[in-house]
Amino acid sequence: MHRFILAGLSMLVLSAPFFPAGAAGLEWEVRDDRKLELEPLDLAVSQDGAWIFFLIPGEVRVLDMKTWAAVARIPVESGFDRIAYSDAEAMLILTSRTSGRLLRVALEKVYTFDPSGLPILGAADGSVTVAVFSDYQCPYCARLEPLLQQVQEKYPKDVRIVHKNLPLSSHRFAVSAGLAALAAHAQGKFEPFHKGLMASHNTMSEEVITRTAEEMGLDMERFQSDRKNPTFQGVLQRDMAEGRAAGVRGIPAVFVNGKHLRAPTPETLMGAIEKELRKTAP
Template identity: 50%
Template structure:
């Protein structure tokens, strides 16, 4: 039996990432801040990053689902926080509060993280932030994303989102890079 594997082009330029900038393996995560499955994935992503600190880069792509009424605003808030160097802190707090997200909660998170609230609120209105979210959504749709979380490892869809599933695909990708770099 022949099994075809599609490699999707995922735009990771100027997107928030964790890990090594020059990593041979890129994990692109399409996520929604009101998705409980996305929130449950966070500790697994941290375990993967701890295991492969120099070999992987985890990139976040915004994919707010229409059924989650505050997800798009939450995405905008994390991007506004990024302008003050607090993307990942805001990201973590947003997931911790996914069931109670609203405008007041977003303001409280911004305040607790020590953001300049005037700048934060102005940045929330920046059309470039909405453009970035739309680009991520369009990129996800082109890659076949219909739900969250959707994870791509070097452009390949990861179906098994367990630590073992990540390790298997990362190890395969690392073997490829070690054989092509000789």
Template identity: 45%
Template sequence: MEKRKKLKGTWRTNFKSEQTGFIARGHFWFLAFLLMASLVFSPPFVEAEVEWRVLKNLDLNAKPLDIATSTDGKWLFILTPGEVLIFSVPEGTISDRIPVDKEFDRIAPLPRPDLISLTSGTKNSLQVIQFAPIYAFDLTSLPIKGPQDAFVTLAVFDDYQCPYCARLESTLRQVVEKYPNDVKLVIKHFPLSSHEYARKAAVAALAAGRQGKFWEIHEKLFASQNELNDAKVDSIAGEIGLDMERFKKDLQDPAIASLIDRDLKDGNRANIPGTPAVFLNGKLLNLRGPDALYQAIDAELKKKKK
């Protein structure tokens, strides 16, 4: 790097002061020029009123001490003495309440949307709370593998052209085999718009389900996910012994399309990050492999024994 040479004597001092004065004067005239230009060239100021309306009134039945919003904008946390109210922004309702010590008087979001922090100005204490929303999905008219009254329900949002969904299939089969009396598996269809044939495949699966062949076609659709088209689906339907006339008719039934639309709505309401999305008794799992799924199921089953 080239350095500036030092100057000696009073000449350096005088030069510096003159230079500083020149720069200051130049800076003043430059600002004056900008001000005049803004007055001449800027559009005329138009006075405007503000339109507003109240979107929601909440009766908290307690004095609010502080509020915070989750980083994803989905939740509003309202701290009251001894309680945190969790308000769902999309649904416009208070979905749950978390009991806390009355000493806490401040609440703040953390970088993860499932974490909040509580602090107390009087006792100099801090508490971090992790919460997980539990969703009640409508599972009516969907095929179920496992006992109807199983303690654990695995609801999986799937896409037949999603490679990660295909990889999960072997794990899900192992789960049902390992917990034959305690786990039931339900497929919720969430065809992504980026996958051209995913929705048609979901319609075909539900249509086959009307003939008691959902799980057979479900497995074969995933096995053929890279070559799905109308001809391939017809071929699979013939392989598993479907009544083709009835199958073709059911493919056009609006009731099947409505089931898929319902699943899409449920998935969007739960803000699923993509497919596959696995919910254990309504709670979204962050899967890191088969062992993580087994651990989550075992932890849930321990609640049954209490």
């Protein structure tokens, strides 16, 4: 009798579903259900979930995944019926079952930065904008200054340089120096003040900031008051938010007409500027 019970239990255990230890189940929740205005042949999504790419005959439509707003319409030849996206290369890859063709399309994010309230060096109405995210205690930012000066001298009528503050938390006086630079800008002395602070990046202190302002002949009472101005603090906070939104991970970060230029050198920066100028050439 006992043998029969044990045998029955063995058969029950053996016939039950087997789940390995730590196996994951699955739950789901519908987050979106919408009617598409187009019938895609195929689609792809960027790894960060920012963009969705719809392939339709003769075109790739790029939409913002959060807002579903149109980002771009990329014309391609008809006949391509499959699409994939490589985040590592920022590249669309289209293929055709019928012709066996493969097409790669390089993509580049273009960011828009608000220059209001900021000093602009060079051509105020230049067709090319070089936006630089930096802070006044950054040695690499200081090393970039001669190259930016070369840009001003080479393209006096075509390029404007916008300095945006992105102070690192590890730099004790970076926020204070950034606000001081905006206060100097309010008195029309940004450029010499900026250069003076950058030259003192490795010895930055409140004393250095004050001494530099005095050397520039600033109205010190107004200068000290403007450093506490909520408007200037708002400009600095906006710059920081824009830098984070653009994925800036290190400074200096240089953008040429909104496109991130990694590891800028004289060759790469001038080359990027020339490329943008050719787009606007008559």
